[in-house]
Amino acid sequence: xxxxxxxxxxxxxxxxxxxxxxxxxxxxxxxxxxxxxxxxxxxxxxxxxxxxxxxxxxxxxxxxxxxxxxxxxxxxxxxxxxxxxxxxxxxxxxxxxxxxxxxxxxxxxxxxxxxxxxxxxxxxxxxxxxxxxxxxxxxxxxxxxxxxxxxxxxxxxxxxxxxxxxxxxxxxxxxxxxxxxxxxxxxxxxxxxxxxxxxxxxxxxxxxxxxxxxxxxxxxxxxxxxxxxxxxxxxxxxxxxxxxxxxxxxxxxxxxxxxxxxxxxxxxxxxxxxxxxxxxxxxxxxxxxxxxxxxxxxx
Amino acid sequence: xxxxxxxxxxxxxxxxxxxxxxxxxxxxxxxxxxxxxxxxxxxxxxxxxxxxxxxxxxxxxxxxxxxxxxxxxxxxxxxxxxxxxxxxxxxxxxxxxxxxxxxxxxxxxxxxxxxxxxxxxxxxxxxxxxxxxxxxxxxxxxxxxxxxxxxxxxxxxxxxxxxxxxxxxxxxxxxxxxxxxxxxxxxxxxxxxxxxxxxxxxxxxxxxxxxxxxxxxxxxxxxxxxxxxxxxxxxxxxxxxxxxxxxxxxxxxxxxxxxxxxxxxxxx
Ligand SMILES: Nc1ncnc2c1ncn2[C@@H]1O[C@H](COP(=O)(O)OP(=O)(O)OP(=O)(O)O)[C@@H](O)[C@H]1O
Ligand SMILES: [Mg+2]
Numbered sequence: 204x205x206x207x208x209x210x211x212x213x214x215x216x217x218x219x220x221x222x223x224x225x226x227x228x229x230x231x232x233x234x235x236x237x238x239x240x241x242x243x244x245x246x247x248x249x250x251x252x253x254x255x256x257x258x259x260x261x262x263x264x265x266x267x268x269x270x271x272x273x274x275x276x277x278x279x280x281x282x283x284x285x286x287x288x289x290x291x292x293x294x295x296x297x298x299x300x301x302x303x304x305x306x307x308x309x310x311x312x313x314x315x316x317x318x319x320x321x322x323x324x325x326x327x328x329x330x331x332x333x334x335x336x337x338x339x340x341x342x343x344x345x346x347x348x349x350x351x352x353x354x355x356x357x358x359x360x361x362x363x364x365x366x367x368x369x370x371x372x373x374x375x376x377x378x379x380x381x382x383x384x385x386x387x388x389x390x391x392x393x394x395x396x397x398x399x400x401x402x403x404x405x406x407x408x409x410x411x412x413x414x415x416x417x418x419x420x421x422x423x424x425x426x427x428x429x430x431x432x433x434x435x436x437x438x439x440x441x442x443x444x445x446x447x448x449x450x451x452x453x454x455x456x457x458x459x460x461x462x463x464x465x466x467x468x469x470x471x472x473x474x475x476x477x478x479x480x481x482x483x484x485x486x487x488x489x490x491x492x493x494x495x496x497x498x499x500x501x502x
Numbered sequence: 503x504x505x506x507x508x509x510x511x512x513x514x515x516x517x518x519x520x521x522x523x524x525x526x527x528x529x530x531x532x533x534x535x536x537x538x539x540x541x542x543x544x545x546x547x548x549x550x551x552x553x554x555x556x557x558x559x560x561x562x563x564x565x566x567x568x569x570x571x572x573x574x575x576x577x578x579x580x581x582x583x584x585x586x587x588x589x590x591x592x593x594x595x596x597x598x599x600x601x602x603x604x605x606x607x608x609x610x611x612x613x614x615x616x617x618x619x620x621x622x623x624x625x626x627x628x629x630x631x632x633x634x635x636x637x638x639x640x641x642x643x644x645x646x647x648x649x650x651x652x653x654x655x656x657x658x659x660x661x662x663x664x665x666x667x668x669x670x671x672x673x674x675x676x677x678x679x680x681x682x683x684x685x686x687x688x689x690x691x692x693x694x695x696x697x698x699x700x701x702x703x704x705x706x707x708x709x710x711x712x713x714x715x716x717x718x719x720x721x722x723x724x725x726x727x728x729x730x731x732x733x734x735x736x737x738x739x740x741x742x743x744x745x746x747x748x749x750x751x752x753x754x755x756x757x758x759x760x761x762x763x764x765x766x767x768x769x770x
Binding site for chain 1: 506507510514608609610611612613614615616617618619620766767768770
């Protein structure tokens with residue numbers, strides 16, 4: 204079985220500026236794959252290169268067994284794409300836009316469009332200009348899913364969606380994946396990727412830092428625990444623990460960063476009288492600090 | 503696929519197409535409508551024209567006062583040699599710019615490119631839509647001329663009127679295709695508009711001023727305005743040579759647009 208997406212040394216420089224460099228990656232059929240990275244990491248650059256909007260400086264991308272450059276038109280017929288910065292024809296109504304894009308695909312999508320619009324609670328008869336940003340995003344999602352593509356490439360799909368619609372979107376992803384179709388989505392929100400993907404890659408400054416199962420990433424992820432005690436506790440107790448990376452004590456509050464299990468920390472804290480414990484899952488930046496800092500010397 | 507892009511390009515421009523049809527129709531209608539007055543006051547107008555500098559007169563498509571006052575000379579001076587040609591060219595440039603560079607400027611190109619639509623098909627469909635819309639406006643002018651011809655007693659033959667508007671449309675198409683080419687090559691809306699309008703204005707004045715300025719006579723031969731002026735289709739009918747030149751230039755520009763757009767990164 205050919206991989207839905209296979210990147211071999213994929214590299215894109217914008218003049219002297221590195222977009223992405225030497226990306227090697229293989230996506231598996233039927234998985235929901237998360238592509239994680241902070242702003243400017245190269246997520247959109249990767250997607251644009253895979254879809255042949257921009258051309259690689261070197262390296263190749265193979266999509267559904269087809270070459271991204273030579274067979275781009277055939278590839279486009281098999282994929283659904285949601286742009287990261289979604290711009291649409293402002294004067295069209297949602298329905299007109301979806302009709303136009305369906306015509307370009309040469310498929311009748313009316314049933315899918317109706318059912319997706321209902322799921323997302325989207326009124327298709329308004330002009331794009333008049334849509335709120337969440338509703339624009341819904342139109343973007345509908346056009347990506349409406350022709351039931353075997354591969355979905357979604358650039359920050361939950362941008363602007365309210366929590367209810369997000370849940371609906373997550374459910375849709377599970378269905379797609381259960382049907383054996385593949386999803387490649389980018390995000391900079393760690394908890395989201397943890398929830399909805401099977402595997403993830405972390406990209407930073409154009410380089411792939413790690414590709415792993417979500418469970419594996421979770422084990423390695425750093426948490427920050429903010430513990431407030433009734434009377435000041437001894438920070439050295441925590442510093443001695445194996446999974447603790449750093450400890451800071453201010454008044455009665457001790458903040459520790461933990462890579463891996465928080466269990467020993469909580470057990471150690473129990474020796475003191477605890478007033479409150481706050482756990483910060485952390486954004487991508489802090490959660491994957493270990494990957495991030497490795498790269499800094501390489502600049 | 504191709505026809506969807508074509509139809510959308512037409513449909514999304516229906517408003518401005520209607521405005522250009524009305525505007526150009528009025529321009530030609532008024533030009534023809536005032537001609538009887540010109541004919542009656544021919545002596546006065548001849549004196550007036552002869553007191554004008556040569557260069558100014560040649561801007562109207564002829565440096566011969568007597569010819570300028572004939573029906574063909576008069577209508578030609580307003581429609582093919584000055585304001586009419588410029589207005590239609592402006593329309594063509596706006597279409598040629600919107601076709602690629604304008605769409606990239608609005609960042610919507612990735613929506614179409616993500617469908618199985620070859621880049622070449624986008625360029626060719628939008629070129630076809632541009633040519634169709636220019637054709638519609640030229641046809642509207644033709645209708646006004648055909649209707650006014652017997653009323654005002656202009657004495658134009660039908661083939662000459664058809665030839666005149668066909669060649670006027672070709673002139674606009676040359677500049678529209680230039681905009682398409684620059685857009686295909688660069689994808690930058692500002693550059694495209696700047697280059698296309700700059701070339702239009704420059705070639706217009708080179709052609710107009712060549713009468714006065716000797717060293718412009720070489721470059722004049724390269725301006726589309728000159729090709730249309732020397733063809734003088736309202737008097738002489740279709741000139742194969744000038745028609746072919748304008749068609750050939752258009753084909754080169756469209757080929758450049760396809761080549762440029764296919765080979766480069768698209769702004770998304
Ligand atoms: N057209 C361009 N010209 C020059 N540099 C660019 C261009 N597009 C992207 N870059 C640079 O390439 C790098 C990667 O950008 P990219 O848009 O791929 O990041 P991203 O991961 O999608 O970020 P975000 O989360 O903000 O969407 C950045 O340094 C960016 O400045
Ligand atoms: Mg991005």
